[in-house]
Amino acid sequence: MVFATNAYSHLIPELRRKQVPAWTYMIATEPLSDRHFAEIRWQERNGVEDARNLIHYYRITPDNRLSMGGGPVGLTYGDNLELDSSEHAWRHLEEHTRQLFPALQDVKITHRWGEPFSVTMDLTPALGYLGDSRAVYSLGCIGHGVSTTHQNAKTITDLLLERRTGNTACPFVNRKGIGWPPEPLRSAIAQGLRAYLRIEDWAYERRPRPIDSVV
Numbered sequence: 001m002v003f004a005t006n007a008y009s010h011l012i013p014e015l016r017r018k019q020v021p022a023w024t025y026m027i028a029t030e031p032l033s034d035r036h037f038a039e040i041r042w043q044e045r046n047g048v049e050d051a052r053n054l055i056h057y058y059r060i061t062p063d064n065r066l067s068m069g070g071g072p073v074g075l076t077y078g079d080n081l082e083l084d085s086s087e088h089a090w091r092h093l094e095e096h097t098r099q100l101f102p103a104l105q106d107v108k109i110t111h112r113w114g115e116p117f118s119v120t121m122d123l124t125p126a127l128g129y130l131g132d133s134r135a136v137y138s139l140g141c142i143g144h145g146v147s148t149t150h151q152n153a154k155t156i157t158d159l160l161l162e163r164r165t166g167n168t169a170c171p172f173v174n175r176k177g178i179g180w181p182p183e184p185l186r187s188a189i190a191q192g193l194r195a196y197l198r199i200e201d202w203a204y205e206r207r208p209r210p211i212d213s214v215v
């Protein structure tokens with residue numbers, strides 16, 4: 001049996017302390033015109049991300065929308081899983097998009113989206129056996145979660161087949177980790193962690209950027 005239940009894992013008693021759900025948000029614009037592409041000079045359609053703790057990432061969709069996500073992270077108390085909407089986060093993403101691409105001031109934002117993801121207390125993925133070797137769990141795929149889940153799938157296969165491989169030797173596997181405490185301490189720690197990451201981003205973004213010095 002595999003528990004790859006991401007942000008819902010705390011609802012499973014054996015996994016309750018291993019992760020908390022946090023919410024992340026995205027927006028997408030209407031399809032961009034040729035004029036917009038010429039102005040922003042984004043010819044190769046590469047995905048882009050910045051170097052913040054609470055990263056921003058940008059990508060052109062197959063139908064030529066600019067999709068953008070990251071920034072503010074939502075937290076809830078206890079087992080509450082209702083934070084799919086965040087006006088504050090969406091506004092932040094819209095403002096950053098227009099700040100980074102002044103040529104897109106007139107472009108409409110047509111999509112807003114939010115969902116939970118799984119966070120361990122040390123912000124590191126965790127997977128391994130749950131009790132004996134018949135059940136495996138995987139959670140905490142934050143940051144570059146999709147690529148981590150692909151790698152974890154290979155590791156889960158090795159664990160289920162009880163093979164010792166390079167995958168199962170990864171430090172994420174069967175690690176002790178630090179468990180999240182019960183509420184209200186859990187929320188206090190999560191809010192503290194988020195505040196630290198936000199303050200560091202804020203302090204870094206206040207520094208003059210090389211481009212400002214040139215101008």
Ligand SMILES: Cc1cc2nc3c(=O)[nH]c(=O)nc-3n(C[C@H](O)[C@H](O)[C@H](O)COP(=O)(O)OP(=O)(O)OC[C@H]3O[C@@H](n4cnc5c(N)ncnc54)[C@H](O)[C@@H]3O)c2cc1C
Nearest residue numbers: 004005006008024025026114115116141144145146147149
């Ligand atoms: C808005 C947003 C933007 C993101 N952007 C990126 C990005 O740009 N790049 C990136 O790498 N990652 C991104 N991520 C993170 C990435 O999506 C996740 O890390 C990844 O999908 C986790 O995969 P998973 O297989 O662990 O869990 P999921 O894909 O969430 O799958 C978990 C499954 O378990 C099911 N489940 C839960 N509980 C139960 C239960 N009790 N019984 C049965 N089924 C259950 C759920 O329905 C779900 O289908 C983003 C996430 C969000 C929400």
